[in-house]
Amino acid sequence: MFSDLSDATPERLLLAAEDGVRERRAAEVRQLELLLAWADLHSGDPQAEPDAVPVRFGGPRLVDLGGDGTPGVQDLALLEIAIARHEGVLATRNALADAFDLRHRLPAVWAGVRAGRCEVWVVRKVARMSRRLDRAQVRLVDTALAAALDQAPSRILAIAEAKIIEADPIAHHDRIEKNRRLRGVWYPQPRPGSQIDDDTAGGSQAGIGTVFARLDEADALEHARMVANLATALAEHAPPPADGQVPLSMDHWRAEAFAMLADPAAVLTFLSGPAAGDGEDDGPSDAVAAPAAELVVHVALTDADAFGPVARVEGLGPRLLTQVRELLNHHTRRHATVSVTPVIDLHAGRSVSGYEHPTDVKRRTELRTVGDMFPHATGLFTKRGRSPDHDHTTPYDTHGPPGQTGDHNDTPLARHHHRAKTHVPGYTVLQLGPDRWVWGTPHGLYRLVTGGGTRPVTQAEYHLLAGRSLVLMGDLAA
Structure with a gap:
């Protein structure tokens, strides 16, 4: 590494940047290794020591921080290493839990990150995401992720998400059912000061209302398509902007369409066009057809030539096959036409x-x-x-x-x-x-x-x- 950057050539700067990435990743791995070594020194049960202060009187005890299959560590021993790391003890506990999971539950991923193939924060997040899996289930995640560590963080996390769902589809089904019980629509009232506070996320709330909704996935997709369809029609039939004015964005027209849905009669009138013979031109002259919805599903076969429990739906991510069926059944119940396109042969070339x-x-x-x-x-x-x-x-x-x-x-x-x-x-x-x-x-x-x-x-x-x-x-x- 060189200290004077003013005379450096482009090649030397690029080399230094690459060296910096390797050194930073190695340093972050080293910090986790130091934590693990400290934990190994304090892995014995402190209550087994002579003259140990009982736990009921505040004495030290062995705690489990990681997932199934990870060792325990003495809880009060973590305070001193937290001081050395210049952080609070909770941050140290979280880092050690991730390090335990990587070393004991995701060994192939741990080997890859120690080789510098991936950012440490990514695999730490994978460790947290997979913590509820047992030792047998997490092996599926470890194998798949170890082969994907050269990919971008977003792609690694997408693969991890899919494999965690595949490893325990029952737990994911429970998540779905829990979320369905928490559906709702909320119209929060503005907080004092939000009308003039320009420093809040998204700027001030002057003249703006906010809506939050949690819907069934199929309903949310259908609502999004309806808003997009109506927004496109509104934009197409809007008067052209005056000279020097910037055309309104589709964000604006989607907001107009969303607001318009509060008056279904107005939406029907607009989409159906003016009544015959009234001479007006307030909306489309022909009924606006609903856009066709395309669902691209990637499925994999098991060793027994059966479909695996998880499919990847483009634009949505990994979904249980039962969720895919529900999406299709939803449109069938709405009298939509569902057609299946034959599988595209990706081995063919043209x-x-x-x-x-x-x-x-x-x-x-x-x-x-x-x-x-x-x-x-x-x-x-x-x-x-x-x-x-x-x-x-x-x-x-x-x-x-x-x-x-x-x-x-x-x-x-x-x-x-x-x-x-x-x-x-x-x-x-x-x-x-x-x-x-x-x-x-x-x-x-x-x-x-x-x-x-x-x-x-x-x-x-x-x-x-x-x-x-x-x-x-x-x-x-x-």
């Missing part, structure tokens, strides 16, 4: 000679990759978010050979990352397969990006992979 990626190619790419394929990207592709840009990994050549556009030449990127690849000199990307890319940055950083995350590679590895990419691309385009 190429075309035009510039635009066909819809089916885009679809397969997004299903294969799940998210943005820029190094260390966190964005996930959902129905609620912006669709990715489908960039030609190798730039399209209007005078080039046929079949340039297809699965073999498609890199899904968020707009910001697409702009960087296109307009910043020095970025390189080579496609190794339908879901594997190797990147180079303008100042010599190299990354292998797959559906399993981002891994640093050396310059030598980059050139080795680059040679393979030429062969693979030719095979895929054939």
